[in-house]
Amino acid sequence: MSQLKPGISSLPATILFAGSLSPHRTDVEESQETICGEIKNWHSPQTSGVNIMRPTIPSRSALIAFEAAARHQSFTGAAAELTLTESAISRQIAALETELGIKLFNRVKKRVVLTEAGVLYAVQVRKSIEQMERDMLNIMAHGGTRGILELAVLPTLCSQWLIPRLGGFYAQQPDITINASVRSVVFLFKDSLLDAAIHYGQPTWPGTVADFLFREKVVAVCKPSLLKSGKYTQAEDLLEHPLLHLTSRPEAWRDWFAHAGLPNAKAMQGSRYEQFSLLISAACAGLGVALIPSFLVSRQLETNELAIVFDLPIESADAYYLVFPEENLSNNSLNVFRQWLLEEVRVLQG
Numbered sequence: 197m198s199q200l201k202p203g204i205s206s207l208p209a210t211i212l213f214a215g216s217l218s219p220h221r222t223d224v225e226e227s228q229e230t231i232c233g234e235i236k237n238w239h240s241p242q243t244s245g246v247n248i249m250r251p252t253i254p255s256r257s258a259l260i261a262f263e264a265a266a267r268h269q270s271f272t273g274a275a276a277e278l279t280l281t282e283s284a285i286s287r288q289i290a291a292l293e294t295e296l297g298i299k300l301f302n303r304v305k306k307r308v309v310l311t312e313a314g315v316l317y318a319v320q321v322r323k324s325i326e327q328m329e330r331d332m333l334n335i336m337a338h339g340g341t342r343g344i345l346e347l348a349v350l351p352t353l354c355s356q357w358l359i360p361r362l363g364g365f366y367a368q369q370p371d372i373t374i375n376a377s378v379r380s381v382v383f384l385f386k387d388s389l390l391d392a393a394i395h396y397g398q399p400t401w402p403g404t405v406a407d408f409l410f411r412e413k414v415v416a417v418c419k420p421s422l423l424k425s426g427k428y429t430q431a432e433d434l435l436e437h438p439l440l441h442l443t444s445r446p447e448a449w450r451d452w453f454a455h456a457g458l459p460n461a462k463a464m465q466g467s468r469y470e471q472f473s474l475l476i477s478a479a480c481a482g483l484g485v486a487l488i489p490s491f492l493v494s495r496q497l498e499t500n501e502l503a504i505v506f507d508l509p510i511e512s513a514d515a516y517y518l519v520f521p522e523e524n525l526s527n528n529s530l531n532v533f534r535q536w537l538l539e540e541v542r543v544l545q546g
Contacts, residue, residue: 254295259321261288262300266310266318343372343529348379348393352472353516356492358394365536372529380444385521391530392520404519407534409541412489412512416452417496419482420503428506431456438484439466442475448487455510476502491544 264274265285275282293300300314310318349358354376362374379393382401399406422437431453439449446464453461466484469475472492479486480501490509496502518537524530 252295254292255288258288258292258295260325261285262292263318263321263325265289265301265308266314267322269308269310271308343532345372345374345392345527345529345533346390347374347376347533348383348388348390348395349376350380350394350396351378352476352492353394353396354378355473356476356495361540365533368536369532372532374533391524391527392518392533395517395519397514397517399517399519401519404521405525407518407538409516409518409537410491410545411515412491413509414448414452414487414512415490415493415509416485416487416505417479417493417502418485418505419480420500422482422485423503423505427504431458431506431508432461434485434505435461435463439463440475440478440484440486441466441468442472442487443468443470445487452487452508452510456506456508 261274261278261280261284264277265271268274268277271282271285271289274280275285278285289300296317298313298317299311300317301308302311358376365372365374377390379390382395382397383390383393385404394409395401395406399408416434418437428434442448446468449463449466450461453459453463467478469478472488475486475488476493476496478484479488480496485505489512490497493502497504518534520527520530
């Protein structure tokens with residue numbers, strides 16, 4: 197048996213699974229059932245005169261046994277979970293350690309304790325198993341006849357504007373399902389399962405098509421009971437109340453007061469909230485005055501949960517866009533949603 201080395205210098209990186217994850221196997225097996233990834237040992241077999249680099253890949257069963265043993269910190273616990281014998285778990289892990297050339301467990305009397313390398317590898321293996329399970333569920337969901345659109349959204353835009361309108365979309369397109377995932381920053385489509393995104397900012401997303409949707413008109417709002425007698429006529433009157441801020445737009449109030457002719461107003465104090473949904477709730481609770489895009493609070497303004505404090509809407513320099521990779525131009529579900537969304541925007545803008 198080769199010498200096992202503690203430490204992480206030669207530890208393989210992320211692994212991705214292929215095939216069934218059933219743990220009910222015999223001891224050392226399934227060399228043809230693969231778990232793909234970044235592996236330290238490579239060989240170059242000759243095929244028709246061409247060198248092909250292939251990874252030396254651990255056994256699926258060994259990785260499942262290792263993950264369970266690492267989680268339980270016990271070979272006995274892993275054996276009970278996987279309905280195997282303790283000796284089978286021990287042999288699987290010994291084979292894995294030999295293949296990796298790394299010691300994953302220290303044997304201390306009758307206990308096993310993860311090495312530093314074992315702790316790191318356990319996290320990687322667990323994440324890979326969880327990702328495989330998610331991938332399997334996604335593939336199963338896409339296996340039917342229904343069209344599925346994986347859409348990245350901004351959380352408050354989705355909850356306050358998009359979701360209330362989706363009933364109309366489904367009435368027209370009952371065979372298309374939209375799955376919404378929150379993304380607040382630019383990401384790489386190739387590293388995700390997402391088909392498109394509703395993005396706020398500039399249309400500078402490499403390798404994508406960007407459909408302009410609309411700009412924001414930001415208004416100052418608060419709970420009506422905070423107002424003494426209707427809308428204020430002087431911008432400085434707003435400073436009588438706490439100013440509520442969006443964390444990602446720290447300069448919003450300073451810019452608003454500058455636009456109102458008060459560039460030196462003390463506008464940086466006050467509570468900060470990470471999302472517009474939290475900012476809306478804080479304003480509705482009477483905690484202060486907030487700057488919020490009018491389309492996000494149209495319902496609250498109609499029901500008098502909120503009132504416009506001062507009549508000075510400001511149009512944003514940035515805008516909302518529907519963004520998707522160029523190769524998705526032929527995606528039928530996306531094209532149907534795209535046409536519907538642009539029509540909804542046209543209605544919004546009157």
